[in-house]
Amino acid sequence: MEKMEKMEKQAIGNHVNIKHVLSFDVEEYFQVEAAREGGMTPEKWSQYPSRVDLQVNRVLGILDDFQTKATFFVLGSVASKHRDLIKRIADGGHEIASHGMTHKMLTRLTPEEFAAELRESREILSDITGVDVQGFRAPTFSITHKNPWAIDVLTDSGFTYDSSVFPVVHKRYGVPDVSRWTHVAAGPSGGKIVELPPVTLRVLRRNIPIGGGGYLRLFPVKFVAAGLKAAQRHAAAGMIYMHPWEFDPAQPVTPMSRRNRFRHRVNLSRTEPKLRYLLKRFDFQTAERYVKSILPENLETFAY
Ligand SMILES: [Zn+2]
Numbered sequence: 001m002e003k004m005e006k007m008e009k010q011a012i013g014n015h016v017n018i019k020h021v022l023s024f025d026v027e028e029y030f031q032v033e034a035a036r037e038g039g040m041t042p043e044k045w046s047q048y049p050s051r052v053d054l055q056v057n058r059v060l061g062i063l064d065d066f067q068t069k070a071t072f073f074v075l076g077s078v079a080s081k082h083r084d085l086i087k088r089i090a091d092g093g094h095e096i097a098s099h100g101m102t103h104k105m106l107t108r109l110t111p112e113e114f115a116a117e118l119r120e121s122r123e124i125l126s127d128i129t130g131v132d133v134q135g136f137r138a139p140t141f142s143i144t145h146k147n148p149w150a151i152d153v154l155t156d157s158g159f160t161y162d163s164s165v166f167p168v169v170h171k172r173y174g175v176p177d178v179s180r181w182t183h184v185a186a187g188p189s190g191g192k193i194v195e196l197p198p199v200t201l202r203v204l205r206r207n208i209p210i211g212g213g214g215y216l217r218l219f220p221v222k223f224v225a226a227g228l229k230a231a232q233r234h235a236a237a238g239m240i241y242m243h244p245w246e247f248d249p250a251q252p253v254t255p256m257s258r259r260n261r262f263r264h265r266v267n268l269s270r271t272e273p274k275l276r277y278l279l280k281r282f283d284f285q286t287a288e289r290y291v292k293s294i295l296p297e298n299l300e301t302f303a304y
Contacts (some may be wrong), residue, residue, distance in 0.1 A: 206249030
């Protein structure tokens with residue numbers, strides 16, 4: 001902790017003017033992996049009230065206050081049930097990208113099933129917005145060294161960028177040996193795609209995840225600010241990710257292990273003030289605009 005604070009101090013004063021990337025994964029609170037592990041199978045989803053509309057509206061209101069545009073990685077199954085909501089996000093000038101169809105981790109899909117999820121989600125999303133989908137984020141950051149074929153499938157499917165890789169050591173996910181910053185991910189069949197990993201802090205030769213989700217709620221927001229400043233020093237944009245359900249402390253409790261419930265619910269009431277803190281101090285843009293502003297040939301390539 002002391003070390004993290006020191007790193008933060010070192011990062012101050014080294015920043016260039018760079019716009020970071022702000023993203024939201026649009027899914028229901030009961031569709032997360034931790035709930036699935038607790039026995040919440042897709043057949044049980046209908047037993048829980050939908051709150052995604054209310055939660056996304058909350059997020060859109062905050063973004064409007066700061067006139068900031070973000071990328072929304074939308075689950076296809078949510079989009080097909082909430083077409084008006086997705087249209088409203090897009091009409092607000094935000095980017096709509098794909099979060100797949102079923103929220104199954106890619107480790108549980110075959111390459112063919114993954115390609116089908118990409119196709120279907122993209123069709124639904126572009127049918128609603130009239131705009132082609134450029135980006136993808138895997139459920140639970142589930143592109144790892146176990147499924148590098150996913151990079152090839154994304155390239156073959158015509159996606160421009162991906163944000164599915166967390167450069168950390170974690171039980172469910174993580175590729176700790178690739179760059180913490182924007183890079184080119186190369187698949188075994190030669191597919192190449194621009195990869196935007198979420199923000200991490202480098203502490204004691206380990207990457208500490210801080211750029212979103214439970215980490216962002218758990219750690220002081222100043223650590224996140226330090227991560228963004230570290231990105232600036234590397235002339236890269238930092239990727240922040242949040243979920244609309246993280247702005248809703250009143251969401252029903254779903255079956256989860258005690259540990260997962262803590263992670264899912266810790267500091268839910270702090271998400272909004274933390275986002276406002278970051279919006280006040282940093283500039284953000286959509287992933288699509290950021291990717292358009294960089295030259296992939298200037299990026300380092302990592303084989304997955
Ligand atoms: Zn998700």
